[in-house]
Amino acid sequence: AAGVIQSPRHLIKEKRETATLKCYPIPRHDTVYWYQQGPGQDPQFLISFYEKMQSDKGSIPDRFSAQQFSDYHSELNMSSLELGDSALYFCASSFFELTVNRRGRYEQFFGPGTRLTVL
């Protein structure tokens, strides 16, 4: 079965450079989530999109921006990179469906992550 695809898998940048991370959700999934996991840290939510609109926002720095495109893939743009941005960036996708008891189901499926190293 198709999974969430992230590219690139590894990225090395210098301080003050920019980086673009891409996420391709599972086909038919309409929601994309971005998470950041620093070394030894648990993942932290950055931002999410539903049907190409921002649906929730977490601890995303102003230097970062993201969008979801008409084919539902998403890009996370990171500018003026800092050493502290070095982390594993996960994308997850989900599809809203009503279960048999009419409750919403948002099971998230994770991509393999992009490991960003800022030197």
Next chain:
Amino acid sequence: KNEVEQSPQNLTAQEGEFITINCSYSVGISALHWLQQHPGGGIVSLFMLSSGKKKHGRLIATINIQEKHSSLHITASHPRDSAVYICAVRIQGAQKLVFGQGTRLTINP
């Protein structure tokens, strides 16, 4: 205090042992996820629970909504089960997940 707390933080056991990892949360949730993260970093979703119990192979997950507590059990543990197991909750009214700090499990042969 974190909204999601896991215990233990580290667990080492021998192959074949029965493993239990606990997760407590302090907020209202609409679902709870158990995730597995291997040393390479990739995250795999094991279970999503909103009530009761689910079983998949040697893995069992339970949740008690009233007590705000969930457990992940591994029967007949194997060295390939060695990984970090993460509890994550979806807070009511939101879609994002809030993660626990993870439990590092090591199964020795």
